Amino acid sequence: MNNINTTDKHPAIFIMGPTASGKTALAMYLYCLFPVELISVDSAIIYRGMDIGTAKPTTDELTKIPLRLINICDPKESYSAATFRSDALRAMAEITLKGKIPLLVGGTMLYFKVLLEGISLLPTANLQIRSQINTWIHKYGSNILHSKLKNIDPEAASKIHQNDIQRLNRALEVFLISGKTFTELTKHSDKTLPYNVHQFAITTEKRQQLYERITLRFNKMITSGFENEVRLLFERNDLHINLPSMRCIGYRQMWSYIEGKIDHNEMVYRAICATRQLAKRQMTWLRNWNDIQWIDSDRTTQILKKIEQIC
Structure with a gap:
């Protein structure tokens, strides 16, 4: 994956990483220190009413630290990578015009890819x-x-x-x-991203540590009312399991539990396993990514001097 870094372009910052690595918390911390504004790169937190299972920042957090491209779709709607690119470019332009730096944070690697390289000339849905x-x-x-x-x-x-x-x-x-x-x-695409992009990947050196975080986070979702959140979605007559929103990890397992297809323990087990598999896929993407700087999730102060140089 090629990324053109030239000094005559406005800067932009990417913070990528596997799920549960602490990306959003880090981005919000950087917002408090530097002239940046945040854009979400996450295909799950775009949906309204899907808060607990997506580990979405709280309402209080979002009031203090705005995050763009969040809560922009109803769960019955589809949202493509092409639409994301258009929305992200618009948000980046607005931030740049304010004299600030766009900081894009998330774990949907396909979104980062199409933003960097341009969207492929694919046919519209049929x-x-x-x-x-x-x-x-x-x-x-x-x-x-x-x-x-x-x-x-x-x-x-x-x-x-x-x-x-x-x-x-x-x-x-x-x-x-x-x-x-x-x-x-997909070998043919439109224009590449017109920004000088600084890319960071946050992760832990030990895979088991990340897996433990994933388990703890999902168990916290359960105690925070995740089942009730999905039941409200389940009761709607316009949603079903094959929609992109309901295929999100955690939601599809909880949906199966509510339907009575699996028991509670199996639901938890499947959701945690699926999240771990997602983290592995995200790491595979990142290992094949060019022009990336790695940040240990336990030593995030490493990034401060680097961001300071950009700003």
């Missing part, structure tokens, strides 16, 4: 084809998507987890609409 793909899922199970994609586009299949229904669905949809693979079409 409801008829999406319906056909959903029929395959109901008839044969979700694994059929990964098998079909592996036959059509092995490179894309190798990069998309077999449980990532949303991305598998989109890759198949692209092929069925255009006759060209997702890999082929």
Whole structure:
């Protein structure tokens, strides 16, 4: 992944990292010290009414430290990487015009990628084809998507987890609409990001430490009323398990529990396992990322001098 850093562009800061690594807390701390404004790069906290299970900052925190691109969608709505890029560029321009530096924080690596490199020239969604793909899922199970994609586009299949229904669905949809693979079409994109980007990745040196944080955080979600949050969503007649919002980790496991398909212990176990798998995928992305500076989550003061130089 190429990132063009030139001094004649306005600066921007990326803070990336696996889930539960402390990215948002660090970004909010930096907001208090430097002339930055925050933009979320997270495909889950865009949804209203999904607060506990997404580890969204509290209302009090957001009052003191605003975070853009949060609570911008209803859970019944879809939100694409292309839409994110457009929204993020607009927010970055507004921040720059105020004489401040955009600081983008989150763990949705695809969003960071399309922001840096431009959005691929992919066809727009086709409801008829999406319906056909959903029929395959109901008839044969979700694994059929990964098998079909592996036959059509092995490179894309190798990069998309077999449980990532949303991305598998989109890759198949692209092929069925255009006759060209997702890999082929994503090699061509529009303009790259017109900013001098400084990229940081926050993580812990020990994987087990991150896993313990994930477990503690999910258990805290349970005691904070996560089940009630999902029950309110479950009771709506316009939401279902195949929507991108309800496929979010934690929500799909809790949904299955509320439906009576699994018991409480199994729900907790599956949610924690899925979160750990997400963290592993995020780390894989980051290890293949160029121009990135690593920050230990237990020594975040490392970043202060570096941000000071940027500001």
